[in-house]
Amino acid sequence: MTSHTLHFIKNAIVVAIGIWLSACGESPNSHAPATVDNNINYPIESGGALINAMTGEPSGLISMIAGESASAAISSNIFNSLLKYDKNLELEGDLVASWQISADQKTITFKLKPNLKWADNQPLTSADVLFTWQAVIDEKTASPYASDFQLVKKAETPDPLTFSVTYDQAYAPALDSWAGLQILPKHLLLGQDLHTSAFVRKPVGSHYYKLDNWAHGENLKLSRNANSVLGQAKIDKLITRIIPDNSAQFLELMADNIDLMGLDPIKYSRIIPARPELQQKLALYKELGNSYTYMGFNLKHKPFDDVRVRHAINYAIDKQEIIDGVYLGLGINIASPYKPGTRWSNPALTPYPYDPAKAKALLKQAGFVDTDGDGIVERDGKPFAFEIVTNQNKEREKSAVLIQRRLKDVGIDVKIRAIEWASFISRFIKTGDFDVVVLGWGLGLDPDQFNIWHSSQQAPGQFNFIGYNNPTVDKLLEQGRLELNPDKRMKIYHEFARVLLEDSPIVYLSAGYGLTAINKRVKGIDNPAPPAGIGHNSHEWYIPTPLRRNEISAH
Amino acid sequence: MLKYLIKRVLWMIPMLIGISLISFFIMHLAPGDITSNEAAFNPKASEESRQKLREMYNLDKPVIVQYSLWLKRMVTLDFGKSFASHQKPVFWQTTDKDGNVTKGLIQEALPITLMINLLGLGITLILAIPLGIIAARKYLGWQDRSITLFNFIGFSIPGFWLSLLLMYWLGVVNNWFPISGLHSLNYESLDTWSKLKDSLSHLFLPVIIPSITGLAGITLFVKNGMLDVLQQDYITTARAKGLNEHKVVYTHALRNALLPLITIIGLSIPGLIGGSVIAETIFAIPGMGKLFYDAVLMRDFPVVMGILTIGSALTLVGNLLADVAYAWADPRVRRGVARG
Numbered sequence: 001m002t003s004h005t006l007h008f009i010k011n012a013i014v015v016a017i018g019i020w021l022s023a024c025g026e027s028p029n030s031h032a033p034a035t036v037d038n039n040i041n042y043p044i045e046s047g048g049a050l051i052n053a054m055t056g057e058p059s060g061l062i063s064m065i066a067g068e069s070a071s072a073a074i075s076s077n078i079f080n081s082l083l084k085y086d087k088n089l090e091l092e093g094d095l096v097a098s099w100q101i102s103a104d105q106k107t108i109t110f111k112l113k114p115n116l117k118w119a120d121n122q123p124l125t126s127a128d129v130l131f132t133w134q135a136v137i138d139e140k141t142a143s144p145y146a147s148d149f150q151l152v153k154k155a156e157t158p159d160p161l162t163f164s165v166t167y168d169q170a171y172a173p174a175l176d177s178w179a180g181l182q183i184l185p186k187h188l189l190l191g192q193d194l195h196t197s198a199f200v201r202k203p204v205g206s207h208y209y210k211l212d213n214w215a216h217g218e219n220l221k222l223s224r225n226a227n228s229v230l231g232q233a234k235i236d237k238l239i240t241r242i243i244p245d246n247s248a249q250f251l252e253l254m255a256d257n258i259d260l261m262g263l264d265p266i267k268y269s270r271i272i273p274a275r276p277e278l279q280q281k282l283a284l285y286k287e288l289g290n291s292y293t294y295m296g297f298n299l300k301h302k303p304f305d306d307v308r309v310r311h312a313i314n315y316a317i318d319k320q321e322i323i324d325g326v327y328l329g330l331g332i333n334i335a336s337p338y339k340p341g342t343r344w345s346n347p348a349l350t351p352y353p354y355d356p357a358k359a360k361a362l363l364k365q366a367g368f369v370d371t372d373g374d375g376i377v378e379r380d381g382k383p384f385a386f387e388i389v390t391n392q393n394k395e396r397e398k399s400a401v402l403i404q405r406r407l408k409d410v411g412i413d414v415k416i417r418a419i420e421w422a423s424f425i426s427r428f429i430k431t432g433d434f435d436v437v438v439l440g441w442g443l444g445l446d447p448d449q450f451n452i453w454h455s456s457q458q459a460p461g462q463f464n465f466i467g468y469n470n471p472t473v474d475k476l477l478e479q480g481r482l483e484l485n486p487d488k489r490m491k492i493y494h495e496f497a498r499v500l501l502e503d504s505p506i507v508y509l510s511a512g513y514g515l516t517a518i519n520k521r522v523k524g525i526d527n528p529a530p531p532a533g534i535g536h537n538s539h540e541w542y543i544p545t546p547l548r549r550n551e552i553s554a555h
Numbered sequence: 556m557l558k559y560l561i562k563r564v565l566w567m568i569p570m571l572i573g574i575s576l577i578s579f580f581i582m583h584l585a586p587g588d589i590t591s592n593e594a595a596f597n598p599k600a601s602e603e604s605r606q607k608l609r610e611m612y613n614l615d616k617p618v619i620v621q622y623s624l625w626l627k628r629m630v631t632l633d634f635g636k637s638f639a640s641h642q643k644p645v646f647w648q649t650t651d652k653d654g655n656v657t658k659g660l661i662q663e664a665l666p667i668t669l670m671i672n673l674l675g676l677g678i679t680l681i682l683a684i685p686l687g688i689i690a691a692r693k694y695l696g697w698q699d700r701s702i703t704l705f706n707f708i709g710f711s712i713p714g715f716w717l718s719l720l721l722m723y724w725l726g727v728v729n730n731w732f733p734i735s736g737l738h739s740l741n742y743e744s745l746d747t748w749s750k751l752k753d754s755l756s757h758l759f760l761p762v763i764i765p766s767i768t769g770l771a772g773i774t775l776f777v778k779n780g781m782l783d784v785l786q787q788d789y790i791t792t793a794r795a796k797g798l799n800e801h802k803v804v805y806t807h808a809l810r811n812a813l814l815p816l817i818t819i820i821g822l823s824i825p826g827l828i829g830g831s832v833i834a835e836t837i838f839a840i841p842g843m844g845k846l847f848y849d850a851v852l853m854r855d856f857p858v859v860m861g862i863l864t865i866g867s868a869l870t871l872v873g874n875l876l877a878d879v880a881y882a883w884a885d886p887r888v889r890r891g892v893a894r895g
Contacts, residue, residue, distance in 0.1 A: 068594035145599050218736060247837070248735045252735060422587030422591045
């Protein structure tokens with residue numbers, strides 16, 4: 001080959017790379033006219049379409065039997081409950097105008113707002129509420145959420161606007177349970193099997209939106225419900241596309257084909273800030289979720305029954321390292337099983353600091369000493385070694401690896417096993433055949449955690465699978481269920497969290513932030529997020545006409 | 556011949572029962588059932604309700620009883636109803652008393668996967684056969700080497716990586732192709748011509764990428780078959796007769812060289828109904844691969860069994876068709892069958 005041809009080839013490659021680079025550098029195509037500025041103030045107006053994406057498809061839209069988050073995300077736009085949480089997480093009326101608790105705290109009387117209607121123009125009355133209660137406790141429904149409602153001894157509808165329930169004894173989580181139960185229309189469901197009814201895929205509700213079309217595996221299209229019991233939402237159409245892959249979702253967000261998606265920490269704190277064209281059109285939101293990740297000990301296994309060992313491990317783990325390394329700093333260290341900043345979280349509690357020296361001392365007290373000089377401590381000749389089991393969740397696996405290293409520093413030999421969810425639950429959790437798990441709890445807004453911590457909840461399949469048994473905690477949990485006065489109740493749960501922290505049956509690893517990116521065409525979003533999250537006023541979000549997509553408004 | 560066919564078809568019945576039995580037991584060997592999915596791991600959800608669900612779906616009975624219940628339904632070709640999606644029929648649609656039609660899961664997913672795979676197979680063949688012929692004719696020449704190089708690059712590139720790269724370049728940087736999904740959101744309001752265009756542009760990437768990455772195997776088959784045949788005596792004879800090269804290659808050599816392809820295509824028939832989980836996930840295509848994968852994760856036994864049964868039946872049919880096609884194309888085989 002002559003040097004002339006070589007030179008030619010080199011030039012051609014340089015030119016090709018140049019073209020390719022410039023093509024990549026172009027700002028991604030936007031469907032909205034390029035001259036429009038996202039940041040000026042636009043007047044509030046209704047109309048337009050918001051396109052959202054979800055990784056999973058709902059199995060159905062009756063939430064009392066569906067259970068998965070995809071289902072709740074859609075059905076909560078279609079159905080109302082009796083009560084709901086306001087932006088500060090205080091209960092307020094949804095379908096009801098008011099509610100009253102009797103002097104003995106056993107009866108709750110709900111007064112519905114007048115003239116409520118279903119989307120199909122039928123009146124919504126207390127008969128629908130009664131029907132929904134009967135459905136949720138029906139054996140045939142097999143609702144996973146039946147237990148709260150089975151405690152209702154008597155439910156009555158003295159008139160079309162009044163619904164009252166009486167419990168055997170005062171039940172504090174009752175109000176929260178009624179905020180979670182979506183009311184179904186009796187006139188469409190009477191005599192039907194909820195599992196096989198076509199209503200599961202063609203729901204009729206009372207909320208801001210109604211379902212127009214569900215293209216299976218592709219999208220769900222909702223439009224405004226003219227009969228909405230809470231007035232009209234601003235945005236006309238809510239379209240949810242089903243895009244299982246997160247990367248594909250992000251590409252769609254970059255290409256302006258969707259308006260909103262949940263982010264992982266890398267996208268939130270690395271990718272988007274590094275790209276000015278994305279920063280320009282996307283607004284980022286972070287809100288603390290009602291969930292946390294923890295490392296739980298099997299308290300029935302030795303040596304985890306020894307509180308000194310649990311304390312030692314708690315001191316040996318650097319939680320900030322996990323938050324920084326796994327969540328890129330987008331999480332916080334917690335000391336109680338409640339969302340920080342809410343009423344139920346005890347502000348006086350502080351997490352266990354990272355203190356390996358103290359950990360070693362505690363291990364020594366418990367009888368663990370490295371006698372053979374291999375770096376691993378022993379007791380009665382047996383080295384301290386255990387296995388952390390977790391499900392295949394990248395963040396949990398990475399957390400386990402960091403824990404493994406820190407525990408090695410204090411002389412504990414840890415192995416990690418990550419397995420698929422259903423096998424994990426059936427093979428390890430249900431059988432109690434594990435030493436230590438790394439898992440997470442996603443919690444409701446009511447502080448009652450009886451099912452997780454009460455010593456009576458240890459049978460296979462129940463949720464106190466770590467085998468926690470503390471009479472003080474048992475008593476506090478029982479008291480908390482009976483106390484309807486929020487201030488008195490708060491004191492009970494503050495005390496509960498204090499005992500729990502001291503006892504250390506689990507090591508709180510972190511509470512991660514929920515991260516969302518929303519196209520700046522969507523206005524009216526509270527930033528920073530209030531305690532209830534940005535979604536609390538989604539009916540007030542609006543998209544000014546100049547910022548709307550052409551293709552959607554065209555038809 | 557007919558006797559042979561009947562014998563083969565009858566043999567399929569015990570084969571299918573055997574396959575389904577083994578599949579059923581292996582499926583139940585994996586720990587967990589429909590009640591152990593992640594959504595059920597909610598402190599608000601009680602163990603009693605999970606037990607009720609197990610009873611509702613007969614999951615509390617011994618595996619052999621569950622299998623016989625399944626087999627009893629299958630005799631009437633009833634594939635049952637999915638556990639995980641509110642008893643949607645597994646295979647074909649049902650109509651309830653109010654006239655609401657509920658489509659079957661396989662009924663919805665199969666046409667999509669079939670279309671993508673048929674288009675993909677078509678494109679692979681259209682590209683692979685000429686490439687294989689060229690590579691064989693110019694064996695060890697630069698054409699052969701560059702085809703081999705191209706094929707191996709295609710073979711070695713991970714499909715999902717190439718997909719994401721092309722999605723970014725063709726969908727985000729340049730707005731030439733849709734990124735994911737099967738239809739645009741305004742598909743319903745388009746005219747027929749635009750609908751077709753919309754569908755094809757959505758199908759472009761999901762069809763092209765597996766075709767390119769799958770090119771290597773078939774090209775190599777054609778090339779090797781061709782090389783084999785070109786060295787045969789009858790090709791030398793044909794050339795000695797003074798036939799032109801075109802006729803020698805395309806009339807005499809090609810037909811014989813393509814024989815092994817029949818086996819490959821026959822074997823790929825069951826593959827046509829099984830989608831790729833990764834491709835379907837990335838491109839947001841509700842096809843068979845994703846359906847099967849999700850069903851396994853959810854322990855949705857009727858769906859898993861439905862797909863496995865249809866898949867194994869098609870594998871058996873594909874084998875049979877390949878053998879029949881072989882006999883049709885190759886007189887040597889035909890004589891062998893007639894004798895046996």
